Amino acid sequence: MGGLKHFTYLGGITLTIWLALAFAAPGVKAQSFDISLEFPPGEDINAPGRTGGGGQRGQACVSGKIKLTALTPTNNLTTTISPHPSLFWYVPPTQAQSADFLLLNEDGDEVYYTRIPLQQSPSIVELKLPDHISLATEKRYLWTFALVCNTDDRSKDHFVRGLIQRQPMHNGITSPTKLQFLLDALANESAWIKPRLQEEASTYAKEAIWAETLMILARLYQQFPQDSAIADEMQELLTSVELSEIPVECLVDSCSVKTEAADETEDVEAMRQLKDSTL
Template sequence: MKGIKPSLYFVPFSLPLYLLSGLTAQVQAQSYHANKTWQVSQTFKPPQRGKLPASAGGSTRGSSCLKGKQLITPLMPPDKLGLTFAQHPTFFWYIPPSQLKTAKFLLLTEDQNIFYETSFTLPNKPGIISFKLPDSAPALAVGKTYHWYLTIACNTQDSSENPTVDGWVERTQPEATLSQALAKANLYKLPTIYAEAGIWHEALTSLVQLRQTEPNNFKAKLDWRQFFKSVGLNAIASEPLIDCCTPKNQPQN
């Protein structure tokens, strides 16, 4: 088994390796009715699949350099593995108040090789940030699971002081019926379609797009809160969306 080759940004630490090959998502297990209208009280419905170990992601270490010793909160479903249809999905986290400016993102393959890594500048205020895997990065492979880490660099000498969260992302493909429904859907219906199919990354991304496009839309606000509540993230549902983040090794537009 190949080990991780530490970068300039990360101090090596022990990473668990879970056998996830048998956890390929069965999107078909979640039925979808094409004539279903956009609903208030949107909830996320995780697909039926094998259960991940409790420690398979979302753990946090280090908080001393964050104000009030608050923790980074990754926006993930309860089982800590988010499904996506995208080659380059978008990730979301809540970042508490901090004077720190740099975050490090690391994506590993199932055999713990570095798949992608970068750093980016954090905003000056707390809130929910997003990071889209750039088009210049390698595309996620269908049926493969990847382990990601987000670290705030507050101590370059002692990595135990650096707040870190982790989780998993797996790319899958939609069945034909779901593909047809997505092709016909407008911005209002997309969150429901993705959420019912258990596709985490696109469900959240489409909700964010709806909130940004129509910030005063009452239904969008209710759905946003219910979506967060359904996955145990209601504590941060009121946090603002913050414009972020461009990789430092990615040219600015």
């Protein structure tokens, strides 16, 4: 339960009680829909909200009309078929120079921790879980993404939480390995890869698999930022999960922050400070 202590200063209810409620909830089921990139609604699973809170002991280190927001479905459960998927957050203008990410399993044990550098302007942060982290299928994990507003007083952190669950593979879904091959080939073989990936995104959306749906559209938008069809598909997806206010232009390199395979052992001192502040 060491990892659970790291973020006990966050939120109004104890994680122990919340974990028991959230992980006991029934799974999300795919539903049919008419619009190609409209993501089907999932069941209410008592997950925390997708928008940021915190800074209870002083003014939060964020500004702007749009709050810190997890790019997740309306029920804040990110479904995936990958053992190490990508997660996305919209970060408003902030004085924080970094954010902490913590992933816990159903027992509240730490699975992964890393610190992510931030920019002060609005951005969309993407974190890909490193290859040595392998999510178990049909298990739920709790993540916390916290803006480090004051390194000396972590109670001022601005944060958001959510759940992620890896789904088992089934017929009709492209495997993570094959999907990555298509994504890697996008830059050089766009003529046929582009429409194929658009079809893949639609298929994942129909199956209510969020992480892959969003990642595919993010890669397409980053590769073709002037393509109105891609932009419309991204907007359609975000609108379907009530995130229409998120500026999709922040997915391009000029205002995106992408972190991959970070070494959690590099922030030992930061972890010690987190522990000390919550004991």
